[in-house]
Amino acid sequence: MNSKLASRSIIVITLLFLIGPFGIIILAGLSAGDFMTFPPDGISLKWYAKVFEVKSFRASFALSMFLAIGGTIAALLLGIPAAYAISRYKIPFAETIKTIVAAPIIVPGIIVGLALLRYLVVPLNFTVTIALFLAHTALVLPYAVRVVSSSLNNLRSDMEEAAVLLGCSRVGAFIRVVLPNIRSGVLAAFILGFVTSFNQVPVSLFLSGPGVRTLPIDMLSYMEMTYDPSVAALSALLAFLSVAIVFIAEKFLGFSRYV
Amino acid sequence: MFQNNREGLFLALPAAVFTGLLFLLPVGFLLAEAFKVEGSWSLQGYIDFALKPLNQTVFLRTLKLGFFVALLSAIIGYLCAFCIINLNDKSRGRVFGLVILPLMISPVARTYAWIVILGRTGIVNDALIGMGLLDTPIRILFTETAVFIGLLQLFLPLMIISLVSAMENLPKDVIAAARVLGANWFQVFTKVILPLTKDGLVMGGTLVFTGCLTAYITPAILGGSKVLMLETLLYQRVNVANDFISAGIIATILIVMSFSANQLLKRIASARQ
Amino acid sequence: MSNSILSLKKLNLAYNKTVVVPDLDLDVREGELIALLGPSGCGKTTTMRAIAGLMAPHSGTIHIDGKDVTRMPANKRGIGLVFQSYALFPHLNAFENVAFGLRLKKLAETEIKSKVEHGLQTVGLAHLATRKPAEMSGGQQQRLSLARSLVMEPKILLLDEPLSNLDARLRLDMRTELQRVQRETGVTMVFVTHDQSEALALADRIVLMKDGLIEQIGTPSELYNRPRTKFAADFFGFENIFKISGNALVGDAGSLQVSYQVDAEYLAWRPSAVTVGNGSYNGKIVGVAFAGEHIEYVLETLLGQITASSPAAERKFKVGETIKFDLPLASGFALYP
Numbered sequence: 114m115n116s117k118l119a120s121r122s123i124i125v126i127t128l129l130f131l132i133g134p135f136g137i138i139i140l141a142g143l144s145a146g147d148f149m150t151f152p153p154d155g156i157s158l159k160w161y162a163k164v165f166e167v168k169s170f171r172a173s174f175a176l177s178m179f180l181a182i183g184g185t186i187a188a189l190l191l192g193i194p195a196a197y198a199i200s201r202y203k204i205p206f207a208e209t210i211k212t213i214v215a216a217p218i219i220v221p222g223i224i225v226g227l228a229l230l231r232y233l234v235v236p237l238n239f240t241v242t243i244a245l246f247l248a249h250t251a252l253v254l255p256y257a258v259r260v261v262s263s264s265l266n267n268l269r270s271d272m273e274e275a276a277v278l279l280g281c282s283r284v285g286a287f288i289r290v291v292l293p294n295i296r297s298g299v300l301a302a303f304i305l306g307f308v309t310s311f312n313q314v315p316v317s318l319f320l321s322g323p324g325v326r327t328l329p330i331d332m333l334s335y336m337e338m339t340y341d342p343s344v345a346a347l348s349a350l351l352a353f354l355s356v357a358i359v360f361i362a363e364k365f366l367g368f369s370r371y372v
Numbered sequence: 373m374f375q376n377n378r379e380g381l382f383l384a385l386p387a388a389v390f391t392g393l394l395f396l397l398p399v400g401f402l403l404a405e406a407f408k409v410e411g412s413w414s415l416q417g418y419i420d421f422a423l424k425p426l427n428q429t430v431f432l433r434t435l436k437l438g439f440f441v442a443l444l445s446a447i448i449g450y451l452c453a454f455c456i457i458n459l460n461d462k463s464r465g466r467v468f469g470l471v472i473l474p475l476m477i478s479p480v481a482r483t484y485a486w487i488v489i490l491g492r493t494g495i496v497n498d499a500l501i502g503m504g505l506l507d508t509p510i511r512i513l514f515t516e517t518a519v520f521i522g523l524l525q526l527f528l529p530l531m532i533i534s535l536v537s538a539m540e541n542l543p544k545d546v547i548a549a550a551r552v553l554g555a556n557w558f559q560v561f562t563k564v565i566l567p568l569t570k571d572g573l574v575m576g577g578t579l580v581f582t583g584c585l586t587a588y589i590t591p592a593i594l595g596g597s598k599v600l601m602l603e604t605l606l607y608q609r610v611n612v613a614n615d616f617i618s619a620g621i622i623a624t625i626l627i628v629m630s631f632s633a634n635q636l637l638k639r640i641a642s643a644r645q
Numbered sequence: 646m647s648n649s650i651l652s653l654k655k656l657n658l659a660y661n662k663t664v665v666v667p668d669l670d671l672d673v674r675e676g677e678l679i680a681l682l683g684p685s686g687c688g689k690t691t692t693m694r695a696i697a698g699l700m701a702p703h704s705g706t707i708h709i710d711g712k713d714v715t716r717m718p719a720n721k722r723g724i725g726l727v728f729q730s731y732a733l734f735p736h737l738n739a740f741e742n743v744a745f746g747l748r749l750k751k752l753a754e755t756e757i758k759s760k761v762e763h764g765l766q767t768v769g770l771a772h773l774a775t776r777k778p779a780e781m782s783g784g785q786q787q788r789l790s791l792a793r794s795l796v797m798e799p800k801i802l803l804l805d806e807p808l809s810n811l812d813a814r815l816r817l818d819m820r821t822e823l824q825r826v827q828r829e830t831g832v833t834m835v836f837v838t839h840d841q842s843e844a845l846a847l848a849d850r851i852v853l854m855k856d857g858l859i860e861q862i863g864t865p866s867e868l869y870n871r872p873r874t875k876f877a878a879d880f881f882g883f884e885n886i887f888k889i890s891g892n893a894l895v896g897d898a899g900s901l902q903v904s905y906q907v908d909a910e911y912l913a914w915r916p917s918a919v920t921v922g923n924g925s926y927n928g929k930i931v932g933v934a935f936a937g938e939h940i941e942y943v944l945e946t947l948l949g950q951i952t953a954s955s956p957a958a959e960r961k962f963k964v965g966e967t968i969k970f971d972l973p974l975a976s977g978f979a980l981y982p
Contacts, residue, residue: 120455124467127452127532131474131525134485137495141488195387202380210388217391219630220399221586223603224623227610228398251395254387274699275732277719279746279797283379289745293736312478315588318607329480333592336484345488348481355476363469 135352142346153342160346170347172324173331176242177311180327184249185257185306189299191250192257197287199258200265201273215255222252222315230319241322248316253306260305264298265291297366304362308355399623406620417617427605427618431625434602437516438584441523445531445580446573450565453535457542468536471529479526483593486522487513490594514598522590527583531576538572539565582630602626649708650675650833651696651801656705658691658857665691666857669705673801678827678834680848682841682880688857689837693803696835698722710800725794725802725832729809731786733778739765739789740774746797764796765789767826784815788822795830804836808843820846841880845869853877875980878913883978884952886913894972896948901926903972909979914972916941919953922960924971930962944970 145155164170195214198204217225225248233239233247268291276286292299317327326334328351336344409416421427456467474482489495490512497509512518542565550564566573591601600608606622609615651673658666666688673679681689694700696707698719706715714722734742743761752760765771768788778786787807794802807823808816824847827834838844844851845865853860853868853876861868861877872878875886887894887901889912894901904925921942928951932943939954940961953970962968 120458123451123455124459127448127528128467128470131529132470134482134489134525135474135477137488138481138485191387191390194383198380198383202377202383204377204380204384206381207384210384213388213392213396216396219582219627219634220395221603221623221626221630223586223588223606224399224402224619224626225395227606227619227623228402229394231616232398232401233394247394251391254391258387269730269732271728271730271732272734274697274719275726275728275793276734276745277699278697278722278724278726279793280720280749282720285749290734294734308476312476312480314479315586315603318588319610329478329589332480332484333589336593344484348478348484352477352481355478356473359469359473359476 135349138345138352139349142342142349144342144345146342148340148342160342161350163341163343164347164350167335167343169326169331169335170328173326173328176245176325177328180245180249181307181311184246184310185253185303187246187250188253188257188306189261189302192254192302193261193299196258196261196265197291200262201270214258217251218255222313223318225252226316226319234320241320241325245317245320245325245327248320249310249313252313252316253310256305256309257302260302261295261298264295268294301362301366304358304366308358312355402616402620403624403627404620406617406624409617418621421618421621426600430600430602430605433516433599434585435629437520437523437601438581441520441527441584442531442577442580444524445528446535446577448528449531449535449576450561452532453539454565456532456536457539468533471532471536474525475529479587479589480593482526483522483590486518486525486594490518490521513594514596516595516599518594519591519599519601522594523584523587526587526590527580530579530583534572534576534579535569538569538575542568578634581633585626585629585633648674650710651835652708653692653696654706654708656692656695656707657703658688658695658700659703660691660700664703664857666695669857669859671852671859671862673833673835675833676831678824678847678849679836680844680851681835681837681854682844682848682851683839683854683860684880685839687854689839689854690805691857692854693726693805693835693837696801697724697726697803723797723800725797725799727787727790727794727802727804727807729805729807731778731790731810733786733790733793735778738775738777739770739781742778742789743793743796745793760796764792767795767829768792768822783811784819787811787819791823791826795826795832799832801833801835804834806838807836808838809840816843823847841882845881853880872978873981875911875913875982878911878978878980882915883913884916885919885972886911886980887948894948896946896951898949899947901947901972903974905974907974907979910982911980912972912974913978913980914951914976915978916952916954918973918976918978919951920971920973920976921953921955921962922968922970924969924973926970926972927967928970929967930964933962933964944968946970 140153142160143156143158144153144160145157146153192214195210199207199211204210229244229248234241234244239247272290272294273283273286276290277283281289312329313327314329314333317330321327321330332344332347406417407413407415452471456464456471459467487494491497492509492511492513494512496512497506500506501509546564546568547560550560555563586603587601588603588607591599591604592607595601595604597604597608602622602625606619609618609622649672651671653669653671656666656669657664658669669688669692681692683689691700695702698714698717702715706713708714709722709724734745737745740761743764744757747757747760762771762774765774768791770785770788770792773781773785778789781789787810804823808819811819820843823834826832836847845868848865850862850864851868852862855876861873863871868877869881872881872883878886887896889895889907889909890900892902892904892906894903894912917939926946928944928946930942931945931950932941934941935957936954938957940957941952941954942962944951944953951970
């Protein structure tokens, strides 16, 4: 009927606005010409191939992967115990602790990068890579705590008491009973953390040095110098990667309820 | 609940110490630096900053863009959320997934697409010239419009998600009940939907507004040095002039605004109750 | 103390600064089925948690089987607890739920298997061994939780409101089930409940608690027939309880001069103990309800409303009639504060 048609069109137009540009990027990257144009001048895969040849892209991809995986694991190692303590104990200063841990969400990334550069890297001789690692860990930590907490809150705490009464130690109860039941929350936290960290730009703006650049920063500086479609091709590839991860996560975890 | 609170503190402390020491402390130093002029505590840095016309323009532009992006997001968001919750479960899940999808994609990639679309030889100019509406391409890139569009595309999903979850929690049949009682659609929206979903609106509004304030890539790529926002201004001040005082001031402004936007919206929401 | 399996001495239990149980003494004999009965907030659940070791007492001691376990951690006490919510492990199937504690004991696989199977059989769930808890009904989950505790052969089995999450029919089944299991295994059971009928039906002895203190301990018939205090009488269904002041009964609305004088704080009558139709006082009938073999009357009197019942075969009265009634000392019940 009429209202149904109207409602469908609103959804389609919105989705077109949100997702359409990616279609254009994918096509622009397929161009056979040397400049970004749309529609593309002929079709070729040469720019997609070039992405893999650019050395700096490879190095920065590796750094971004390291930060995303390592930083997220570190954040989970810090965040899971914190989330557990917040949901299961009446700890003193609970509100303060929660505020501190959540603060990185409010503090703009560019400031974090600058602050770490001025007060960790320069005076304390931290390497840029370590500073980046610390910054990414702190940035992912609030998400890790939030997602794991919501998983824990859905889990009744008397299960742990039951496990203890059946002979488990407290740590044992956590490993045998809690962990298996928050597994999907932890995985979701990992994926959310990975994606957040991998796509993070502002933190790394100041925190980059010779040979130490995250992928998005590398793409930005590449764009400033050249206007060829390889960045479009790379963007398209990254988009595919994200889509694949999210698709799989949604399929197995119902990821969207954690976002 | 367990009784041994020291054990709990022991579990929570590493995370808090980590963030506090390696994250908040350096940021705090940076903010404090803006209050120091030539070695002594002073507000002179702030006064100088406020008096510069460029800084005023950038500050107001950032606020303006944040506000209007949040407003338009809310309008589109309500329309969309209303359509989405009326879908059957299966297509609702699919549409919801597609709305979330862009959030997972690199903002660089997301913003880059707009260069192709809005550029001098981009789709929009080509189309307008092709239709005979223009003789020479117009400048869209590096205008506030371009930044506005980029920000809207970047943050609209956050608003839609917040509003859809708020609407999913609406008691069943309230809208139908209001209609039966004689309310027109405008009344249904202002008297029923808005009051019942205001938490979602506050949540979405905060996310979008603070997102716009602290976005870097979109103004950098689509606005360049012509359309500076606070974040790009900060980058420029540090990179071009080594001006850490301005950086600290902008940082303070950004944090204070993000924080107060959140508090203000919370206040409004609870006052309406 | 020699033959008591559980002995609480001068137990003081507190959450932070809030004292829930100030001073509790209790002895439970081996093989007994004990009910901790009381309204919510009376400290019964807290007492149970202290016995299990889930909270540490502020002072006092807990002995199990003659051994002081006051400072022993929960996982070493050898006590079973069936949680009100069952607290089953959602990621494990029925078999693995029951095997959980046995595996921690590092028993041989064949022994685990035979114990789990026997445990599941005891509660009638042998056919559902591979089901996950989420795929079971409330009653089945309850029994699984029971089996999980029983296979550990606990010295004492604690049950927290074991019947409260079941519907009326299942509740009756489960009552008989619990009694059967207790007979078969001989395990000492302590269960917590706020439902007096549950306690009356199940327990060998009832511990009635109020504000963290034991109000009265006794067999079901002792508590039902001879409550000692006003609180106990209230809890076990006395309806007409009046304060005694010299030669007068004092109710909500006023007082009534009587011919007797007793050495007690209160006098109480069950509805059936009130004489209807003759006696020395007047009352107006404001409510009549047929309850099968009885007719229940609500009388408006000088004391306030009182409830009386008489066999349906006797003469009936109508709402609005003013009749004679009596509160004879012989059928009255003396209570102390």
